[in-house]
Amino acid sequence: MISPTLDSIRIFLHLMAVAVWVGGQIVLAGIVPSLRAENSPSLTSVAQGFARVAWPAMVVIVFTGAWGLGTIEVADKSTAYMA
Template sequence: MISPTLDSLRVFLHLMAVAVWVGGQIVLAGLVPTIRVAAPEALPKVAQAFSRVAWPAMIVIVFTGAWGLGVVDAADAGTKYMTTFAIKMLLVFVAIAATVIHSQGTSKAAKAIGGAFGLLGSLLAAYAGILLAHVG
């Protein structure tokens, strides 16, 4: 068996948290239309329940991402790697900001636009992470 390391633990935690954050958004996008019709009064409770899982996952994402950056030698990483990393951080910021707008917004537009940009930012940040993993 391959020996586990702190690095493998960091990557595992990061990927599990990303799965919760991004996967949860995708699952909710599929469930919300049905909940809206079948039990609209349950929608706020469903959103709150997801938040109790999703936001701690985002904290794990940020923590393990910072931890991972700490093990990368920026001088050896190269310009393309660091540019991709910077874009990923921008996308994470967009995902977080849009999700906050979605969560706190009261208008249908804020909910819709915040949700769409939150998911899009999350998906693109995850893809940027894949690019970094294949180069780094």
């Protein structure tokens, strides 16, 4: 097990990146229909702006998720099927 401080940092980074990703999706769900209805040329710039934030957030999500899976000691877990 890693130190509680490092573990807390990993979880914090993971949750913040997920909040950015999900929050951005919710905002886009509200903005895109109105931009499409107006045939607005800013639809592309909105999508590109979200991508600049979303892809780094997704990298952090994958990295911290894999890091979290790496900290699990499967042999120490007791389950009904391992009994």
